[in-house]
Amino acid sequence: MLLKSVFSGFGGQGVLMMGYALAVAGMEEDKHVTYLPAYGAEVRGGTANCTVVVSDEEIASPIASSPEFVVAMNYPSMAKYQNMVKSGGIMFLNSDLITETLPRDDVKVVLVPANTLAHEMGNDRVLNMIMLGAMVRVTGIVSEESLSQAIETVLEGKKRSLVEINQKALAKGAEYIAAHN
Amino acid sequence: MKGKIEIDQELCKGCGLCIQVCPKKQIEFSDALNKKGYYPASFKERDRKTTEKLECTGCALCAIQCPDVAIEVYREEKEQSTTAKKAAPTDE
Amino acid sequence: MSETKEKKKDKKLMRGSHVLGEAAIRAGCRAYFGYPITPQNELPEYMAEQFAQMPDAVFLQAESELASINMVMGASIAGARVMTSSSSPGISLKQEGISYIAGMELPAVIVNMMRGGPGLGNIAPAQGDYFQATKGGGHGDYRLIVLAPAYGQEIADMTRQAFDLADKYRNPVMILGDGMLGQMMEPVVFPDPIDPAQLPAKPWTLTGCKGRPSRIIRSLWLDVNREEELNWRLVRKYEAITAEVVDQEMYLAEDAELIIVAYGTAARIAKGGVQRARAMGIKVGLFRPKTLWPYPSEPLARLADQVDEIIVFEMSTGQMVEDVRLAVEGRCRVSFYGRPGGVVATPEEISRVISSTHHRAHPKKVAGGRASGGSRLTVVG
Amino acid sequence: MKKVFARPESLKLTPFHYCPGCGHSIIHRLVSEVIDELGIRERTVGVPPAGCAVLAYNYFDVDMAEAPHGRAAAVATGIKRVRPDLVAFSYQGDGDIAAIGTAETIHAANRGERITAIFVNNAVYGMTGGQMAPTTISGQVTTTTPLGRAPLRDGYPLDLSEMLGIAAGSVYIERTSVSSPKWINKTKKAIRKAFMVQLEDRGFSLVEILSPCPTNWKMTPVQSIRWVEETMMTIFPPKVIKDVA
Structure with missing residues (x-):
C-alpha cells in the first residue's frame, strides 16, 4: 500500500497541520511516511499545501503528481488539483466554501461542511481536524486511534491545552461521515 | 661611561633611524657592508677626530626606534634594577 | 513490547534541516556561524534555539557569508567541531574561505541547500552547484568531500559522518542538499550523542603554546617547491579519501x-x-x-x-x-x-x-x- | 653592566623581511613586549593579514593563524568565541582592515568581540607595490594615483578608527604612531591597554598606528618618519578616540 494525499487551502486554515498530523500517525504505526510542505513565498500568504505519502514500503518520490486523495479547503485549491487526482481517487471538499461541482466522474467526491461543523463546536479554528477526521474515516490511511494520538505529538509543548478540542474535532469529522455517507 | 649599546651587524639594515634619534650622536654608519649588503649602524665610543671618550647614557632611544630589534642596551647599575620598560627617559 | 515502544519514541518526524542540525549537535558540533538565506534558514534557527540551552555552544549570526566562513575557520583553528550552512549564492561568497580552509587543512562542515540559479535565481530545489561543490569551487587545487543525502535518515547519518570525515582527513566536508530535502519531514532515528570532550584530541590546533613550541596554521608557501609539495601531499590525501569514502x-x-x-x-x-x-x-x-x-x-x-x-x-x-x-x-x-x-x-x-x-x-x-x-x-x- | 634593552621572548630571533626603516617590525616588537609583560604568551593566538605583515607568523613566538585578506576580525572572532580563555589579536594593515575587511571589522567592533586589533596605517598598499590605500591622503602620489589622490575621483581617506568609535561594542580605540621614541612608547602603552581591555572581558579594542613606509613613499627612513609627523598626523591626528571607563 502506498497512498499519496495532498492537502490544500489558504493560509490560516491549518492545512499544514492536517498533513503533519497524518504523517505523525503513519509513523506511529511504523509505516513509511513523507511530509512535504510547499515552500516559498506563498506559505506565508495566500495558498498553502502539503503532500503526505504513507506506505508499507520505502517511499521513493515524496512528490505526488497524481495523488490518490486531495483535500481542498477552498475553491482555488479544488481548481488547482481537480485534474491531478488519480482516477478512482477521492476529493474531499470543504462544502462551506466550495459550491462548484467537480468536472470529473472518475473521482469520488466527499463533501464536508468543515466551517459549519467547527462553528457548532464553538471553535472556528478546528475545521482542519474535522476535515482530517472525515478524510481518515473514509480512506483508512491510518487508524483513528493513531490519528487521535498523533495530535498529542503535533501539539506538544505550549499548545497542549488544545489537544482535547482537536481530538474531538477529529471525532466530529468521522461522525459526520458515518451519518451522511 | 654609564651605558653602552651593541648593534647586531647582521640584523641591521642601515636605515639610520638610530643615528637620527641618538642624543649623544654616538652612532654612525659602518664603512663595511654586512652580509645582506647594507652599511649597518655602529656604536662609536670615541669621537673620530678628537678621540675623546663619548658618554652613552644607555637611554635606549636608539633601540626603541630601531625597526629591526638589532640593538641591545646596557647600563651601569645604580640603585635597584632597571628594566627595559623603564629604559626610556622620554617616556612621558 | 516495551522495547518497541522505546524504539518508537526514538523515532522522530522532523524536517530535513532540523534533522541536520540535531545530528550535528549529536556529532559534537558546538559552534555554528551563518548568515540568513532561503531555503536553509530553518537550520541556523534550529542551531540557535538548541545552542541557547547549551552554555558551551557558540551560535553567531555573522554580517555576511564571508565573515561566517572565516569565523568557521577560526573556530576550527581553535579545535571546535564547527558548521556553517547557506544556499547557492551564499556558498559562492564562502568559496574564498573554503579554499583557505582546504589549504590550511582544517576540518569544517559546510551545508549547501541548493536553489535555482544562476544569479539570485529562486528558492526551489535544484542541483546547479554540482561543479562548484565537486571540482573545488574556490581558487586553487583542492577538493571537498561532498555528501549527497536523499532521505531524512541519511541526512542524520551523513551529518555524523561529515564531522568524522572532516576531522579524520582534516578536510572540509560539504553536505549538498536542496530546499526539498530541507523542508521534507521523514521519520528519523538519531545516533547517540557524542560528548565533544570525549572526541580524540587534535594535536595541530592553536590553543596557546603552553608547554610546547608555538605553532602556525597557514596556507601561504612563497617557496614554490614547498607549495608544490603541499599540493602533492593533498593529492595523496585525496587518493586515500577516494579509496576509503566512496559510497553509492x-x-x-x-x-x-x-x-x-x-x-x-x-x-x-x-x-x-x-x-x-x-x-x-x-x-x-x-x-x-x-x-x-x-x-x-x-x-x-x-x-x-x-x-x-x-x-x-x-x-x-x-x-x-x-x-x-x-x-x-x-x-x-x-x-x-x-x-x-x-x-x-x-x-x-x-x-x-x-x-x-x-x-x-x-x-x-x-x-x-x-x-x-x-x-x-x-x-x- | 646590566642589559636594559633586549629582544622580547615573544619575538623569534628571525631577521625581519621588512624594508629598512619599516614601522611593522617596531610594532611587532611592541606587541611582543606587551604579551611578555602581561604573561600571556602561552595563551595568545595572533591573526596576521594579507599584505606586508602576512609573514608576521614567522616573527611572533605565539600560536599564529593565517586569515584571508580582510577577514582577520572574523577569524579571530571564531577563535575567541570557541576558546574565550585565549587572547586573540589581529594584526592588519590599512588595506586589509579599512577596505576589503571593513565589514568584518565594523561588525566585530559592534558586537563587542573580545579581540584586540592592531591596525597599521601606512597610507599605502605595501606588499603589492605602492597602490592607493583607503587611508592614502588627498594629493598623495601612489602607483594608482600618479597625479595624486583626487578625492572627487578616488574618494577621501577613510577615518576607520573614528567609525569604529561610533560602534557601541567598541571599548577602547586610540591612534598613535611609531615616528619617534616618544610616540613608540605611547604606542606600547596603548597596545598594553588594548590587550587589558580584552583580558578584562570588556569588548573590542583597537590601536591604529601611523607607520612609515619609506620604500613605497619613495623616501629615506628619516624622511619617512618626518612625513608621518608633519603630514600624516594632520589628516590622522593621534588621540584617544574612544575609552569607555
Missing part, C-alpha cells in the same frame, strides 16, 4: 539493461520513475552516488559493462553527467535528462524518459512513450 546505492541494478544515475532529490524522483518503468516490464535500475566527491566511478564503470545505456538525470543542465562519462569511458551510451531552474520533475516524467530510451535501445521489445517537451535529452556515444 544501487537499486534493482542486478539484472538491469538500463541504468538511471541521479543523486539527492533527483534520485528519489528517479527511483519512483524506475518503479513505474519496472511495472511496465522494463529492466531498469538506479545508481545513486552518495558521495559526489569522491565519485563512485569504479562501481559505475562495472555497471556500464552490463547495461545498454545510462541515463543521467539531474536538476541542472548537465553537470554530473560529465563525471558519469569519465567513469564509463565509452563502455555504453550515456544520455542526459535535465530539469534546471527549480523545476521538480515527476516520477511519471522520468518513467517516460526511461521507456523512450529503452524503446530506442530495444525497439522490438517495448513500445514506449516520449520524453516530455521543454527539456533537453542528449545522447553521447
Whole structure:
C-alpha cells in the first residue's frame, strides 16, 4: 500500500497541520511516511499545501503528481488539483466554501461542511481536524486511534491545552461521515 | 661611561633611524657592508677626530626606534634594577 | 513490547534541516556561524534555539557569508567541531574561505541547500552547484568531500559522518542538499550523542603554546617547491579519501539493461520513475552516488559493462553527467535528462524518459512513450 | 653592566623581511613586549593579514593563524568565541582592515568581540607595490594615483578608527604612531591597554598606528618618519578616540 494525499487551502486554515498530523500517525504505526510542505513565498500568504505519502514500503518520490486523495479547503485549491487526482481517487471538499461541482466522474467526491461543523463546536479554528477526521474515516490511511494520538505529538509543548478540542474535532469529522455517507 | 649599546651587524639594515634619534650622536654608519649588503649602524665610543671618550647614557632611544630589534642596551647599575620598560627617559 | 515502544519514541518526524542540525549537535558540533538565506534558514534557527540551552555552544549570526566562513575557520583553528550552512549564492561568497580552509587543512562542515540559479535565481530545489561543490569551487587545487543525502535518515547519518570525515582527513566536508530535502519531514532515528570532550584530541590546533613550541596554521608557501609539495601531499590525501569514502546505492541494478544515475532529490524522483518503468516490464535500475566527491566511478564503470545505456538525470543542465562519462569511458551510451531552474520533475516524467530510451535501445521489445517537451535529452556515444 | 634593552621572548630571533626603516617590525616588537609583560604568551593566538605583515607568523613566538585578506576580525572572532580563555589579536594593515575587511571589522567592533586589533596605517598598499590605500591622503602620489589622490575621483581617506568609535561594542580605540621614541612608547602603552581591555572581558579594542613606509613613499627612513609627523598626523591626528571607563 502506498497512498499519496495532498492537502490544500489558504493560509490560516491549518492545512499544514492536517498533513503533519497524518504523517505523525503513519509513523506511529511504523509505516513509511513523507511530509512535504510547499515552500516559498506563498506559505506565508495566500495558498498553502502539503503532500503526505504513507506506505508499507520505502517511499521513493515524496512528490505526488497524481495523488490518490486531495483535500481542498477552498475553491482555488479544488481548481488547482481537480485534474491531478488519480482516477478512482477521492476529493474531499470543504462544502462551506466550495459550491462548484467537480468536472470529473472518475473521482469520488466527499463533501464536508468543515466551517459549519467547527462553528457548532464553538471553535472556528478546528475545521482542519474535522476535515482530517472525515478524510481518515473514509480512506483508512491510518487508524483513528493513531490519528487521535498523533495530535498529542503535533501539539506538544505550549499548545497542549488544545489537544482535547482537536481530538474531538477529529471525532466530529468521522461522525459526520458515518451519518451522511 | 654609564651605558653602552651593541648593534647586531647582521640584523641591521642601515636605515639610520638610530643615528637620527641618538642624543649623544654616538652612532654612525659602518664603512663595511654586512652580509645582506647594507652599511649597518655602529656604536662609536670615541669621537673620530678628537678621540675623546663619548658618554652613552644607555637611554635606549636608539633601540626603541630601531625597526629591526638589532640593538641591545646596557647600563651601569645604580640603585635597584632597571628594566627595559623603564629604559626610556622620554617616556612621558 | 516495551522495547518497541522505546524504539518508537526514538523515532522522530522532523524536517530535513532540523534533522541536520540535531545530528550535528549529536556529532559534537558546538559552534555554528551563518548568515540568513532561503531555503536553509530553518537550520541556523534550529542551531540557535538548541545552542541557547547549551552554555558551551557558540551560535553567531555573522554580517555576511564571508565573515561566517572565516569565523568557521577560526573556530576550527581553535579545535571546535564547527558548521556553517547557506544556499547557492551564499556558498559562492564562502568559496574564498573554503579554499583557505582546504589549504590550511582544517576540518569544517559546510551545508549547501541548493536553489535555482544562476544569479539570485529562486528558492526551489535544484542541483546547479554540482561543479562548484565537486571540482573545488574556490581558487586553487583542492577538493571537498561532498555528501549527497536523499532521505531524512541519511541526512542524520551523513551529518555524523561529515564531522568524522572532516576531522579524520582534516578536510572540509560539504553536505549538498536542496530546499526539498530541507523542508521534507521523514521519520528519523538519531545516533547517540557524542560528548565533544570525549572526541580524540587534535594535536595541530592553536590553543596557546603552553608547554610546547608555538605553532602556525597557514596556507601561504612563497617557496614554490614547498607549495608544490603541499599540493602533492593533498593529492595523496585525496587518493586515500577516494579509496576509503566512496559510497553509492544501487537499486534493482542486478539484472538491469538500463541504468538511471541521479543523486539527492533527483534520485528519489528517479527511483519512483524506475518503479513505474519496472511495472511496465522494463529492466531498469538506479545508481545513486552518495558521495559526489569522491565519485563512485569504479562501481559505475562495472555497471556500464552490463547495461545498454545510462541515463543521467539531474536538476541542472548537465553537470554530473560529465563525471558519469569519465567513469564509463565509452563502455555504453550515456544520455542526459535535465530539469534546471527549480523545476521538480515527476516520477511519471522520468518513467517516460526511461521507456523512450529503452524503446530506442530495444525497439522490438517495448513500445514506449516520449520524453516530455521543454527539456533537453542528449545522447553521447 | 646590566642589559636594559633586549629582544622580547615573544619575538623569534628571525631577521625581519621588512624594508629598512619599516614601522611593522617596531610594532611587532611592541606587541611582543606587551604579551611578555602581561604573561600571556602561552595563551595568545595572533591573526596576521594579507599584505606586508602576512609573514608576521614567522616573527611572533605565539600560536599564529593565517586569515584571508580582510577577514582577520572574523577569524579571530571564531577563535575567541570557541576558546574565550585565549587572547586573540589581529594584526592588519590599512588595506586589509579599512577596505576589503571593513565589514568584518565594523561588525566585530559592534558586537563587542573580545579581540584586540592592531591596525597599521601606512597610507599605502605595501606588499603589492605602492597602490592607493583607503587611508592614502588627498594629493598623495601612489602607483594608482600618479597625479595624486583626487578625492572627487578616488574618494577621501577613510577615518576607520573614528567609525569604529561610533560602534557601541567598541571599548577602547586610540591612534598613535611609531615616528619617534616618544610616540613608540605611547604606542606600547596603548597596545598594553588594548590587550587589558580584552583580558578584562570588556569588548573590542583597537590601536591604529601611523607607520612609515619609506620604500613605497619613495623616501629615506628619516624622511619617512618626518612625513608621518608633519603630514600624516594632520589628516590622522593621534588621540584617544574612544575609552569607555
